[in-house]
Amino acid sequence: NAGVTQTPKFQVLKTGQSMTLQCAQDMNHEYMSWYRQDPGMGLRLIHYSVGAGITDQGEVPNGYNVSRSTTEDFPLRLLSAAPSQTSVYFCASRPLHAGNQPQHFGDGTRLSIL
């Protein structure tokens, strides 16, 4: 079982560049989310989606866009990378009406902005 797959695992960008972090899950989960993990700050929710065509903002959405054209995929776009976006990014998923179920996490993308 693949679970939640994130690509790439590592990326270095220059300030101002754009890129898309990919996330795909094969568990038919309606709920998907993106977090960033920074030392001493835990995981902060960037955006989430409750199904294809539906997305919403989390705690720290600025500088990021998302879309959900299919159940499986939930890409995260950095429009104009800034050094403050240097972080480890995790994608997660779970069934929608199962808030008591844990999220399944990907292995993360370590992103450095120079």
Next chain:
Amino acid sequence: AQSVSQHNHHVILSEAASLELGCNYSYGGTVNLFWYVQYPGQHLQLLLKYFSGDPLVKGIKGFEAEFIKSKFSFNLRKPSVQWSDTAEYFCAVNDETGGFKTIFGAGTRLFVKA
């Protein structure tokens, strides 16, 4: 807005010592509570969860947590830690009546000395 507070950011223990990590959340409604663990270089894994029933929840690897509704707390405990418990621990809360956001605490880094 929901928030989660973890009181200890760094904990250092010797093997066989007892562990208690504090977690408090702010939300007045019905919540689901989780503890996740992140071993070095890995993604988050579920330790245990609470959503209803017995407020004392047992998880994997000898961990347990107690939900005290009156104190808005969900503290994690282990009677005797091992070197292999060295990891970062995250408390998380979601509330489906107010949305689908799962909010994480800042994390506690545990180092167990052999």
